[in-house]
Amino acid sequence: MKKSIFVRNIRYLVTCDPQDSMLEYVNLYAEDGVIIDISSKEWEADTVIDGTGMCVYPGLINTHHHLYQIFTRNLPQVQSMELFPWLITLYELWKNIDEDVIRSTSLVGMGELMKNGCTTCFDHHYVFPAGRHEMIESQFQAAEELGIRMHVSRGSMSLSKKDGGLPPDTVVQTIDDILKDSSRLVEKFHNPNPFSMKQVALAPCSPFSVTPDLMKESAKLARSLGVRLHTHLAETKDEENFTLETYGMRPLAYMESLGWIGSDVWFAHGIHFNDEELALLAETKTGVAHCPISNMKLSSGVARIPEMLEKGVPVGLAVDGSASNDGSNLLEEMRVAYLLHRLTYGRTAPTGYDILKLATAGSAGILGRTDIGSLETGKAADFFMVDTKRFELVGAMVDPKSVLATVGLKSAVDYTVINGKIAVEQGHLVTIDEEKIQYEADRCFQEFIKK
Numbered sequence: 001m002k003k004s005i006f007v008r009n010i011r012y013l014v015t016c017d018p019q020d021s022m023l024e025y026v027n028l029y030a031e032d033g034v035i036i037d038i039s040s041k042e043w044e045a046d047t048v049i050d051g052t053g054m055c056v057y058p059g060l061i062n063t064h065h066h067l068y069q070i071f072t073r074n075l076p077q078v079q080s081m082e083l084f085p086w087l088i089t090l091y092e093l094w095k096n097i098d099e100d101v102i103r104s105t106s107l108v109g110m111g112e113l114m115k116n117g118c119t120t121c122f123d124h125h126y127v128f129p130a131g132r133h134e135m136i137e138s139q140f141q142a143a144e145e146l147g148i149r150m151h152v153s154r155g156s157m158s159l160s161k162k163d164g165g166l167p168p169d170t171v172v173q174t175i176d177d178i179l180k181d182s183s184r185l186v187e188k189f190h191n192p193n194p195f196s197m198k199q200v201a202l203a204p205c206s207p208f209s210v211t212p213d214l215m216k217e218s219a220k221l222a223r224s225l226g227v228r229l230h231t232h233l234a235e236t237k238d239e240e241n242f243t244l245e246t247y248g249m250r251p252l253a254y255m256e257s258l259g260w261i262g263s264d265v266w267f268a269h270g271i272h273f274n275d276e277e278l279a280l281l282a283e284t285k286t287g288v289a290h291c292p293i294s295n296m297k298l299s300s301g302v303a304r305i306p307e308m309l310e311k312g313v314p315v316g317l318a319v320d321g322s323a324s325n326d327g328s329n330l331l332e333e334m335r336v337a338y339l340l341h342r343l344t345y346g347r348t349a350p351t352g353y354d355i356l357k358l359a360t361a362g363s364a365g366i367l368g369r370t371d372i373g374s375l376e377t378g379k380a381a382d383f384f385m386v387d388t389k390r391f392e393l394v395g396a397m398v399d400p401k402s403v404l405a406t407v408g409l410k411s412a413v414d415y416t417v418i419n420g421k422i423a424v425e426q427g428h429l430v431t432i433d434e435e436k437i438q439y440e441a442d443r444c445f446q447e448f449i450k451k
Contacts, residue, residue, distance in 0.1 A: 002031045002032050003031070003032055003033075003046055003420060003421075004029065004030065004031045004032075004043070004044075004045040004046050004047070004420075005029070005030050005045055005046065005047040005048075005049070005381060005417065005420050005421070005422075006027065006028070006029045006030075006043045006044075006045035006047070006048050006049070007027060007028040007029075007048075007049045007051045007054075007056065007385075008027050008042075008048065008049070008050060008051055008052075009025065009027065009050065009051050009052045010023075010025070010026050010027065010028060010051035010054055010055075010056050011024065011025065011051065011052070011053050011054055011055060011388055012024055012054075012055040012056070012388070012397075012400040013026050013028065013038065013055075013056045013375060014055065014056070014057050014058070014356070014375075014400055014401050015038075015058070015374055015375045015376060016057075016058045016356065016357055016360045016361050016373065016374040016375065017374045017375070017376050018374075020353070020357075020401075022400065022401055023038065025040070026038055026039060026040060027039065027040060027041060027042065027043070027051075028051075028056065028375070028381075028383075029041070029043040029045065030381035030420045031420070032420060033195055033380060033381050033419035033420035033421070034195065034378065034379070034380060034381060034420070035375065035376065035377050035378065035379050035380070035381050036377060037377060038375065038376070038377060047421075047422065049385070049415060049422075051385065053387055053388050053389045054385045054386065054387055054388065054414065054415075055385070055386050055388050055397070055400050055403075056375070056383050056384070056385050057117065057356070057360070057375075057383060057384055057385075057386070057404070058360040058361075058372075058373060058374050058375050058382065058383055059117065059118065059119025059120060059149075059360070059372065059380075059382035059383055059384060059416070059417075059418065060113075060116075060117045060118040060119065060120075060317075060330040060331070060334075060359045060360060060363070060384070061118070061119070061120040061122075061316065061317075061359065061360060061363035061364055061367065061369075061372065061373060062113055062118050062120065062121045062122060062317070062318055062319055062328075062330050062363070063122050063266070063289040063316035063317065063318040063363045063366055063367060064122060064124055064230075064268040064289040064291055064318035064319075064320055065109065065121060065122065065123045065124065065318065065319055065320065065321065065322075065328065066123065066124055066125070066126075066320070066321030066322065066323070067102075067105045067106045067109040067110065067123050067125070067139070067321075067322065067328075068094065068097050068101060068102055068105050068125060068127060069090075069094075069105070069321040069322040069323035069324070070104075070105040070108055070109050070322040070323075070328075071093075071097075071101060071104075071105055071444075071445050071448050071449065072090055072093050072094070072322075072323045073322050073323055073326045073327075074326055075090075075323075077089065078090060078323075081298075082236070082238075082298055082299050082300070083235060083236045083238060083239075083298050083300060084166065084208075084236070084238045086298060086324070087166050087167075088166055090323060091166065091167050091168055091171065092168070093449075093451075094127050094171070095127070095129050095168055095170050095171050096129070096448065096451040097127060097129060097132070097135075097448070098129070098132055099132065099134045099135060099137075099138045100138075100444055101444060101448050102125075102135050102138040102139060102142075103138045103141065103142055104437075104440065104441040104444040104445070105322075105441070106123070106138065106139045106142035106143065107142045107145065107146065107432065107437050107441065108328075108437070108438075108441050109121075109322060109328040110142065110143060110146050110148050110150075110328070111146060111429050111432065111434070111437070112327065112328040112329060113148070113319075113328045113329070113330060114146060114148055114416050114418070114423050114424055114429060115412040115413065115416070115424055115427060115428075115429065116328075116329045116330060116331045116332070116409070116412060116413060117330065117331055117384035117386075117409075117413045117416055118148075118330045118416075119148065119149055119372070119382035119383070119384070119416065119417075119418045119423075120148070120149040120150070120151065120363075120364075120367070120369075120372060120382065121143070121148055121149070121150055121151070122150075122151040122152075122153070122201070122230075122318075122367060123139060123150070123151070123152050123153065124153045124155055124203050124205075124230060124268065125139065125152065125153060125154075125155050126153070126155025126156055126157055126203065126204070126205040126209075127155075127157070127167075127171050128156070128157075128171065128173060129170055129171050130170055130171075133181075136152055136154060136185050136189070136200075139152050140152060140189055140198055143197075143198070144197075145431065145432055146423065146429070146431050146432060147418050147419065147421055147423045147431045148418055148423070149196075149197050149372070149380075149382065149418060149419065150197065150198055150199075151199045151200070151201060151367055152185075152189070152198075152199075152200055152201075153200070153201045153202065153203035153230055154178075154181060154182040154185045154186070154200060154201075154202055154203065155203040155204065155205055156173060156178040156182075156203070156204045156205065156210060156214065156218070157171060157172045157173070157204075157205045157209040157210060158172050158173060158174065158175060158178065158204075158209075158210045158211050158214045159172065159208070159209050159210050159211050160172040163211075164246070165208055165209045165210075166208055166209055167209055172209075175211070175213060175214050175217060178204075178214065178218075179217055179218070179221055182202050182218070182221060183221065183225065185200055186200045186202075186225045186227055190225075190227055192226060192227075194370075194371045195371055195380050195419070197419065199227070199367075200227055201222070201227055201228040201229065201230050202218045202221060202222040202227060202228075202229055202230075203229070203230040203231055204218050204231055205231065205232065206231060206232040206233075206235075206239070207231075207232075207233070207239060207242065207243050207251055207254060207255075208239060208242045208243075212247070212258060215231075215255075215258040215259075215260060216258050216259060219258065219259040219260055220259070222264070223264070228264050228265070228266070228367070228368055229260060229264055229265045229266075230265070230266055230267070230268070231255075231260070231267060231268070232267070232268045232269060233251050233252065233255060233267035233268070233269065233270060234251045234252065234267065234269060234270050234271055234272045234273050234277075235268070235269035235270075235271055235272075235295075235300050236271070236272070236298075236300050236301070237272060237301075239251060239272075240272055250274075250277070251272075252273060252277045252280065252281075255267075256280070261280070261284050261286050262284050262285070262286060263284070263285040263286070263287075263314075264368065265286050265287065266286065266287030266288065266289055266314070266316070266366040266367075267286070267287070267288055267289070268288075268289045268291060268318065268320070269288075269289070269290075269291055269294075269295065269300065269303065269320075270288035270289075270290070270303055270308075271295060271300055271301040271302065271303045271304075272301060273304065278304065278307060278308060278311055278313060279311065281308070281311075281313045282308075282311040282312045282313045285314055286313075286314070287313070287314035287315065287316065287365070287366030288303070288308060288313060288314070288315050288316075288366070289315075289316050289317070289318040289363075289366065290303050290305055290315055290316065290317055290318065290337065290358065291318045291319065291320035291324075291325075291333075292333060292336050292337045292340050293319065293320070293324075293325045293327075293332070293333055293336050294319075294320035294321065294324035294325050295320075296336070296340065297324050297325065297326075298324050302340060302341075302344050305337070305341055305350065305358075306341060306345045306348050306349055306350060309350065309354070314362065314365050314366050315358055315362050315366070316358060316359070316362045316363030316364075316365065316366040316367070317330060317333055317334065317337065317355070317358045317359040317362070317363055318330075318333070318363075319333050330359055331404060331408065331409050331413075332408070333359070334355045334356065334358075334359055334404055334405045334408075335404070335405050335406075335407075335408035337350075337355050337358070337405070338350065338351075338352055338355045338405035338406060351402055351405075352399070352401070352402025352403065352404065352405035352406040353399075353401040353402045353405075355405040356401065356402070356404055356405060360373045360374065361373040361374050380419065380420075381417060381419065381420035382417065382418050382419065383416075383417050384413045384414075384415060384416045384417070384424070385413060385414050385415040385416075385417075386404075386409060386413055386414055387414050388400070392410055392411075393407070411427065412424065412427035412428075413427065414426060414427065
């Protein structure tokens with residue numbers, strides 16, 4: 001028996017399709033998580049939502065996160081630090097994470113994302129303390145409870161302090177252990193089929209925390225398994241100095257020498273690329289996950305997003321880790337991205353709608369997905385709804401396509417629908433008991449922070 005959902009009398013439907021269509025006074029019908037019809041036609045359905053006065057948008061897609069960092073937000077000792085000292089300080093806390101911490105932080109972080117219109121989350125998990133073997137399992141379990149579409153990375157670190165890297169010895173692993181577990185997790189969880197709810201990428205952490213051999217072997221393994229590759233790159237000048245001093249190359253040239261370039265690769269941040277490097281990214285269709293709030297907080301710099309878009313570099317949007325963002329809200333990220341580039345680039349900056357496209361179709365592209373990111377027949381029924389009659393939106397709906405980035409949304413969305421199922425209703429998660437999870441997560445946090 002097919003499960004169906006029908007949204008009636010939608011005021012505005014922003015499709016983010018290739019034609020940038022916006023429809024008015026339409027209905028949307030989906031079966032088994034797939035959009036069947038967008039028109040004025042009436043349908044019978046198991047679930048019916050009144051779309052009167054509502055604006056419907058494609059679900060937002062987060063392309064880079066570190067959910068485990070939720071328990072190290074707002075710590076006064078790191079608030080004024082930049083990336084390298086910030087990491088060195090926090091690794092002393094992160095080395096104590098376990099499966100319970102992962103479960104709680106995943107539920108809280110992805111729950112916040114969903115309450116703010118996100119329907120797909122990619123998490124870059126790379127901290128595996130000795131003796132902890134069920135981290136990724138905990139993440140997928142949390143995602144299943146929440147009902148969110150989830151991409152998880154089998155991240156890794158192999159270059160510890162004693163070898164010239166940043167992380168402590170207790171969270172680095174051997175290449176053999178990393179590759180063996182990577183293969184296991186891809187086989188266990190990765191579903192490459194359309195409308196998949198679970199996918200896995202391989203993601204060695206960064207040039208300054210893994211060896212060249214691990215990067216090379218991870219790329220070979222990923223391509224043999226048909227999964228994507230991800231890492232941090234060109235985030236800071238310190239990183240650039242590290243690769244120049246250690247390998248005699250700038251970060252992107254170093255990645256290219258290791259086979260880490262192409263349409264199956266995307267990098268987090270990508271702030272310090274020069275003109276030639278932007279051209280190479282565009283030519284090879286290598287993607288970039290833009291993380292403006294994190295980049296601002298850590299004083300890392302401003303990514304050249306307008307130039308990337310002009311040249312055809314694939315770009316998506318991301319919140320990055322919660323310790324360098326202090327939240328998991330892609331709607332907030334959109335508005336900050338819009339304002340940051342207006343400040344930096346003036347009239348050549350992306351429009352509010354351009355930023356929405358980054359967080360939807362653009363993000364889908366760098367995750368290698370063609371089934372999400374826009375509202376069209378045959379695409380996934382992943383969307384969120386905002387009541388245009390909100391007090392704070394009076395006078396703001398002249399341009400529904402841009403309003404989320406220009407004006408912004410100051411509270412949770414009205415509905416989030418993922419895979420054709422209501423996950424957020426009237427701003428509250430309906431798939432879990434929010435109050436219970438909040439209590440359990442806070443108790444877990446109190447235990448963790450004392451270690």
